Amino acid sequence: MGLDIRLPIGYMFTLLGLLLTGQGWLNNNNAYQCSLNINLWWGLVLLVFGLLMLIPAWFAKKKQ
Amino acid sequence: MHIQIQPIDYSIILIYVAFVIGIGFALKRYIKTSADFFLSGRSIPAWVAGLAFLSANLGALELVGMAASGAKYGLATCHFYWVGAIPAMVFLAVFMMPFYYGSKARSVPEYLKMRFDERTRCLNSISFAVMTVFASGISMNALAKLLHQLLGWNYDLSLWICSGVVLIYVLKGGLTSAIYTEVLQFFMIVLGFAPVVWLGLKDMGGWVTLKEVLRNVAQDPAKVGLAHDTALASNAMTSAWQPIFSGSSANLMGVDWFAIIFGLGFVLSFGYWCTNFLVIQRAMSAKDMGAARRTPLIAAVPKMLFPILVILPGMIAIGLSYIGKDNYRLPPVAISESAYPAAVETFQKFAAGRMNATATTAALQTIIKPKLSEAKIAALLAADSQQKLDSSAIRNGLQDAVADNDYDGVILSLVKKYCPSGLLGLALTALLASFMSGMAGNVTAFNTVWTYDLYQAYLAKNKNDAHYMWMGRVVTVVGILLSIACAYVASNYSNAMDIVQLVFGFVNAPLFATFLLGMFWARTTSHGAFFGLLGGTLSSALFHGLTLPAGSTAGIKGGWLATLTVFPSEMAQNFWLAACSFSACLTLTLTITLLTKRDKSDNELTGLVYSLTPKVKEHDLHWLARPAVLGTLLLLACLILNIIFW
Numbered sequence: 141m142g143l144d145i146r147l148p149i150g151y152m153f154t155l156l157g158l159l160l161t162g163q164g165w166l167n168n169n170n171a172y173q174c175s176l177n178i179n180l181w182w183g184l185v186l187l188v189f190g191l192l193m194l195i196p197a198w199f200a201k202k203k204q
Numbered sequence: 205m206h207i208q209i210q211p212i213d214y215s216i217i218l219i220y221v222a223f224v225i226g227i228g229f230a231l232k233r234y235i236k237t238s239a240d241f242f243l244s245g246r247s248i249p250a251w252v253a254g255l256a257f258l259s260a261n262l263g264a265l266e267l268v269g270m271a272a273s274g275a276k277y278g279l280a281t282c283h284f285y286w287v288g289a290i291p292a293m294v295f296l297a298v299f300m301m302p303f304y305y306g307s308k309a310r311s312v313p314e315y316l317k318m319r320f321d322e323r324t325r326c327l328n329s330i331s332f333a334v335m336t337v338f339a340s341g342i343s344m345n346a347l348a349k350l351l352h353q354l355l356g357w358n359y360d361l362s363l364w365i366c367s368g369v370v371l372i373y374v375l376k377g378g379l380t381s382a383i384y385t386e387v388l389q390f391f392m393i394v395l396g397f398a399p400v401v402w403l404g405l406k407d408m409g410g411w412v413t414l415k416e417v418l419r420n421v422a423q424d425p426a427k428v429g430l431a432h433d434t435a436l437a438s439n440a441m442t443s444a445w446q447p448i449f450s451g452s453s454a455n456l457m458g459v460d461w462f463a464i465i466f467g468l469g470f471v472l473s474f475g476y477w478c479t480n481f482l483v484i485q486r487a488m489s490a491k492d493m494g495a496a497r498r499t500p501l502i503a504a505v506p507k508m509l510f511p512i513l514v515i516l517p518g519m520i521a522i523g524l525s526y527i528g529k530d531n532y533r534l535p536p537v538a539i540s541e542s543a544y545p546a547a548v549e550t551f552q553k554f555a556a557g558r559m560n561a562t563a564t565t566a567a568l569q570t571i572i573k574p575k576l577s578e579a580k581i582a583a584l585l586a587a588d589s590q591q592k593l594d595s596s597a598i599r600n601g602l603q604d605a606v607a608d609n610d611y612d613g614v615i616l617s618l619v620k621k622y623c624p625s626g627l628l629g630l631a632l633t634a635l636l637a638s639f640m641s642g643m644a645g646n647v648t649a650f651n652t653v654w655t656y657d658l659y660q661a662y663l664a665k666n667k668n669d670a671h672y673m674w675m676g677r678v679v680t681v682v683g684i685l686l687s688i689a690c691a692y693v694a695s696n697y698s699n700a701m702d703i704v705q706l707v708f709g710f711v712n713a714p715l716f717a718t719f720l721l722g723m724f725w726a727r728t729t730s731h732g733a734f735f736g737l738l739g740g741t742l743s744s745a746l747f748h749g750l751t752l753p754a755g756s757t758a759g760i761k762g763g764w765l766a767t768l769t770v771f772p773s774e775m776a777q778n779f780w781l782a783a784c785s786f787s788a789c790l791t792l793t794l795t796i797t798l799l800t801k802r803d804k805s806d807n808e809l810t811g812l813v814y815s816l817t818p819k820v821k822e823h824d825l826h827w828l829a830r831p832a833v834l835g836t837l838l839l840l841a842c843l844i845l846n847i848i849f850w
Contacts, residue, residue, distance in 0.1 A: 143230055179624060
């Protein structure tokens with residue numbers, strides 16, 4: 141099939157990652173009972189995952 | 205009671221919905237023939253098919269149900285994965301995939317037709333089609349109810365909107381978009397629930413503390429409302445095998461080792477993973493034989509680790525509830541809306557009459573079905589005598605006084621406890637994703653079986669390809685509407701649903717025997733297969749009619765003919781039923797085969813039976829990439845897990 145599934149997955153998680161990181165950055169409401177800005181940190185995790193999907197997909201597209 | 209949902213949470217849900225629908229539209233231009241629509245044109249890479257294989261099975265019911273079992277039974281729930289799923293998936297990849305894929309059958313019932321005859325195909329495709337619709341409906345009802353109870357979302361609205369989204373992308377992109385979105389949903393489920401589990405475990409104080417707490421829970425299960433009144437050995441919830449080997453009265457599942465290994469591990473799991481078209485369709489869509497055989501093996505790796513994601517939260521919840529951390533408790537069973545007015549009135553009457561708590565509880569218990577805690581009713585009465593409570597305060601108080609746990613709410617109760625807005629949206633999206641992946645799986649399997657195995661085979665032969673593709677689209681809509689109808693039936697008549705599930709249990713249990721003999725013994729005849737399967741199904745019904753789980757009355761739970769044996773639990777009855785009907789089907793098929801004349805020649809069976817099919821060439825594969833080697837490694841890893849959590 142002509143669609144590389146890594147692209148939509150990558151875009152979606154990058155977007156969600158940015159959104160969550162932004163939310164964590166702006167209002168630092170710590171996760172209950174947890175001295176940790178979970179939105180910020182998990183947003184970064186999603187961002188990294190999204191880019192890990194996107195970058196190889198971009199390279200594969202370039203090669204074609 | 206309800207969780208507060210902020211705009212950011214809705215935006216996350218909307219972004220997800222936009223992406224899955226977008227995938228459907230992006231794939232639309234690749235769908236030209238019916239083979240593209242139903243089989244993805246056999247072009248899917250192995251890793252994509254593998255994750256879809258897993259995701260199609262990971263419906264909302266699995267996610268919600270496994271967390272519930274984790275809370276009810278503890279670590280022993282892992283048997284569904286480490287004894288059940290993994291060995292069956294390896295067997296499918298190494299031994300069975302060559303015939304499913306190599307025969308070019310388009311569905312599992314079609315394989316049965318090639319191997320035996322029309323009768324067996326017809327039996328299997330009808331039962332499969334009806335079962336997928338009901339399974340999908342039951343799962344939809346469960347999810348919509350949960351969303352209503354915990355988020356206050358409208359039941360009808362969430363049902364129709366979720367189904368609408370699935371309908372759009374399946375209609376546009378067929379099986380391919382179901383598979384591609386399942387991969388996206390797989391990552392969504394993992395990344396959405398992982399932080400919840402992690403925060404829960406951190407809050408609990410880590411795995412070692414959790415184990416410590418669960419040792420106490422096992423010795424006092426009644427304190428948290430578990431359905432086991434007597435103290436168990438301290439390792440009953442934290443080790444996988446020791447409580448099982450100590451006998452059925454020593455573990456919360458109420459099963460013995462034979463039922464686990466033979467009933468669950470061999471019959472039920474192999475029956476599901478090796479014959480259910482819902483999952484096998486994903487492997488059949490792979491781009492070549494190698495990819496098709498790697499599909500279940502790739503799926504087995506995350507499957508092996510899934511207990512962390514789906515069972516651990518249940519164990520955390522029961523632990524938190526036991527120590528009462530921050531007043532956490534497992535969600536109570538909801539009092540039905542219709543019972544409230546009478547219950548509130550009764551309470552007010554008894555409170556005004558200064559009745560004691562025992563009498564009040566007894567009176568309320570006749571109206572409210574789930575068990576009430578007398579201490580909580582006493583506290584409510586005391587509060588009322590200090591200052592008159594209004595009816596909504598009484599409602600909340602009564603709901604809080606329910607002692608029975610609603611285990612299905614475990615996952616959402618943790619989400620509610622730990623997720624700030626933002627993360628909350630992500631976790632809810634993960635729940636919706638699991639629901640949609642399960643539903644899309646059911647719908648795509650249903651439309652294929654209907655179109656190829658029922659419509660093309662019996663109703664409209666020799667039509668052109670465009671006609672079957674049109675039929676596929678129509679039946680996708682019909683299938684979804686039928687599932688919605690089933691969801692409403694399930695919400696109104698839970699008894700009817702229990703009967704349906706029971707009947708499908710009867711049909712499924714013997715199925716693996718038919719496939720086993722068909723694939724590995726060339727002599728097996730069509731008469732043997734058909735009557736063996738029928739006899740196996742009847743024997744499960746008979747077994748059910750003659751046995752009863754402890755503490756139930758004869759009827760839907762069994763014993764409707766007579767009660768010969770009483771099993772310690774429903775699960776034990778279920779596992780033994782499977783073992784019995786498998787053996788019956790095996791014996792019957794064997795006997796009838798030996799009494800009838802062989803009806804298929806060696807030539808006709810090439811590619812369908814093990815001994816008559818040339819072995820798949822693997823010389824060009826690196827030895828580490830060969831299915832048998834990978835399968836052995838997976839089984840070894842599984843064995844190690846079983847030993848670690850012994």
